[in-house]
Amino acid sequence: MAYIAGDEQDNYLNDSGSEDSFDILDGQGGNDEIYTAGDNLIFGGAGNDLIYPSDGFNIVDGGEGNDNIEIYGGSGFLFGGAGDDFILADAPSVTDTSGVSFVLNGGVGDDFMYGGVGNHIYIVDSVGDGVREWDYNNQIPSVSTVRSSVAWTLGPDLENLTLTGHQNTNGTGNTLDNIIIGNRGSNILSGGAGNDTLIAESTSEGILTLAQQARFTGAPDGGILTQLFDESFYLEQNPDVAAAVGQGVFRNGFHHFTQHGLYEGRNPSEFYDEALYLEQNPDVAAAVDQGVFSSGLVHFVNHGLYEGRVASHSFDETIYLGENPDVAVAVAQGVISSGLEHFLAHGQFEGRSDDLLFSERYYLSTNSDVAAAVAAGAFQTGFDHFTQHGHREGRNPSTFYSESYYLESNSDVATAVTQGVFTSGFAHYMQYGKSEGRVGALGGADQLLGGDGDDLLFGGSRGSTMTGGAGRDQFWINESVIPGTPHVITDFQIGTDSIVTSGSSISVAIPQGADILFQTSSAQTVAIVKNVDFGQFSSNPNNWLVSA
Structure with missing residues (x-):
């Protein structure tokens, strides 16, 4: 691996002399021009940079400044960074459109993203962003998706739209056959002309792993099994276990899981699907048949997670890396093996998913005093504030839970909180209510x-x-x-x-x-x-x- 770096001046960088299969190019400061071929990790750094990769798999981080990133051929993740950026991605030699060619993420600022041949994902976070797509000679049918945290109308030649985050916002289609998916807020989804599929956000409760519960109570996380395990999911999916827990045969679902479920291949949460894992990994399926592993899950927690193997439809590796440039860079540098490994070890505690019961982004955006305290160093994260103070003060962790709604809907819990049995309604919900099927919040009306x-x-x-x-x-x-x-x-x-x-x-x-x-x-x-x-x-x- 070659490392090719500039300095704080305006630099011209290229990797034409490198014989390595993977290079890192770092423009650092100044207005740089960077040209590459093959597989690369490219940093523009500060300044208005011109970055032109070609072919191969590339991860590009434009950094600060108004950058111009253009790539013809290959695949990868293209991040504009701060500033008003122009990103163009085209995969003219693509023959298989079953996967994603490029993820284009302009980052902070009003960015313009332009896609050619291939299936692309566009990450939008500003109404000032622009997204266009074209197939200049109609070579190969492709389907691309815009993921937007703001109200968005699909432009021509763009098929699908997914609203992200927790805000009340709207999504509008075009004349094509669109798939439009809402978020946790109240949405108006309009298909327009074409045979459209409109999907209101369907998750009524946030994911809560045992590791998250442990951090809430100040206990150790407990390792990979607790990072994966969701008690309410497990009991809902396994009524025989729920019955056994009710009869006192097992202390809880996790007790059964560690004793039996892990080896039987029972799914611990939405983050792992035994059937999918064995289907996607025939070598593992063969090893299970031969008795080398008692289940695919045993292989996953010991090997597959660190090998970056696909384990669930509920976790999309490409989208996670596309929405988290720092993680994509860390994976490329070998600091961590996959986005899922990062999410389980770090991301679920940092609020890097809209499906979690606690959302760091939601909590800080709805509690400006907490955001200021975190910025000032009084708390390391919003989650730290919530566990120490916020839940006792009736602050909501996400749109999946409302303290006022929960107490109004459950008079027995409200009484127990008043009597000091629980420090808050959320404390009850986390310990008992979620697994009992109690509703934490109404969610948005679409x-x-x-x-x-x-x-x-x-x-x-x-x-x-x-x-x-x-x-x-x-x-x-x-x-x-x-x-x-x-x-x-x-x-x-x-x-x-x-x-x-x-x-x-x-x-x-x-x-x-x-x-x-x-x-x-x-x-x-x-x-x-x-x-x-x-x-x-x-x-x-x-x-x-x-x-x-």
Whole structure:
């Protein structure tokens, strides 16, 4: 590996003389020009830099300044850094579009990101950012995604949009067949023309590992197993274990997991999927069949994690590295083996995921006094403040939990907090409530607007208002909607649209005035279909009612 560095002046760097397969080029200060070929890690440093990699796998960090990054061929992660940057990525020689070609992340500032051939991911954090995509000779079909923490409308030739973060924001499609996914806030998702898929954020509770609980109570993290394990997930996925815990056979789900579940290949959390791991790693599957390992999970915690093997659909290595430039650089330098290893050891405590029960970004953005105290060095992180003071003061750790909602919804917990049995509602929720299935917060209420075309509309964990628009639309409703927040379907057309029910307990459709209510076997209303004739609807329900 060659290390080629400039200085604080305006430098011209290239790796044409290097015979190594991987080089590091560092412009440092000044307005630099950097040219590379092959696999490289490139730092622009301070200044307005011109960076031109070609082919190979490249990780580029423009650093401070208004940088120009252009790459033709290969794949990699392109980070603009601070400043108003221009990033262009094209993979003209790509023949397989099943994977991601480039991740373009402008960073702080108003950036313009331009993608050519290939499947690209664009990270947007400012309404001043720009994203365009083109395939100049229509060589190969590709599908690209914008991940935006601000309100965003897809430009021409861009297919998919995912809203990130916790803010209330909106996402709008274009004339293509779009997939638009909401975030934890209240969203308006509009498909526009085309056959669109609109998905309200569907997670009703944040991920809470035993290692996070340990840090909350001041105990040691306990290593990789506690970093992976989510008690409520494990009990929900394994009712036999939940029953055994209830009977006192095991102290808790983690007790069963360490004694049996680990060796049986039971999934400890959303971060590991045994079936997927064995499917993606046939060498491991063969070793399990031969008795070398009792399960894929045993291999993963001892080897696979540190080898960077894919273990779960819930953790996307490419997106994690694309949204965390420092981690991508650390992996390239061999400091850590993979994004997942970093996340389990560090990222889950630093709030680097929107799916965690505690979000560092949310906590600091909603508590300016805490953010100031962290900046002043009074606390190392927002999490430190929350564990020492914040939860006792009724501050919320994320949109997955609201102290006021939890205490209002659970009078027994409120009484216990008043009597000093628990220091806060959150302390109860973390220790008992989450695994008992108690709801921590309502979450955002979304509006899904299909527009023209044949659209799919998926309601989230809190009931969504769904309007299909023109075309043959399909409305998906689920039994896990939070009680008291049913889905509302505004424009169902008998003979044209259809309703898909997800969950075996949705069994009753009853009229109420001009509407139809869908209820579970326990009489919980999960959906309201507005202004539909019940007699006509019930005359031939198999034509427009489908079970998932």
